[in-house]
Amino acid sequence: MGKRFFEREFKLQVARQAYRGEKRLAQLCREHGLCQTLVRRWREQYEKEGENAWLSQERGGNVDLDATGRIAALEAALGRAHLEIDFLRHSLATLRKGGFPPHNRGC
Numbered sequence: 001m002g003k004r005f006f007e008r009e010f011k012l013q014v015a016r017q018a019y020r021g022e023k024r025l026a027q028l029c030r031e032h033g034l035c036q037t038l039v040r041r042w043r044e045q046y047e048k049e050g051e052n053a054w055l056s057q058e059r060g061g062n063v064d065l066d067a068t069g070r071i072a073a074l075e076a077a078l079g080r081a082h083l084e085i086d087f088l089r090h091s092l093a094t095l096r097k098g099g100f101p102p103h104n105r106g107c
Helices: 008-020 027-031 036-052 066-096
Strands: none
Touching: 008 027, 008 036, 027 036, 036 066
């Protein structure tokens, strides 16, 4: 069996989940048919380079640093927006189930 090629976005997705602890290493490996050594390597590279990991792969080694920085900033903003959306959805669900406890404002 020859070497498999993985797209940058797939590596980032798996590495993010491993780095953030969203899923256990064994679970990621089972779900995607990967070995633990590979996922660990991806997680370590993501720890070092963050959202800039594997950019040279995407552009064949010629990375435009201005575009790279802009992409990284946009991806970070998108990640924050997703966290905010998740928080708001959870808050809304909590309110619908009976709300938060009354807030004593000392009036």
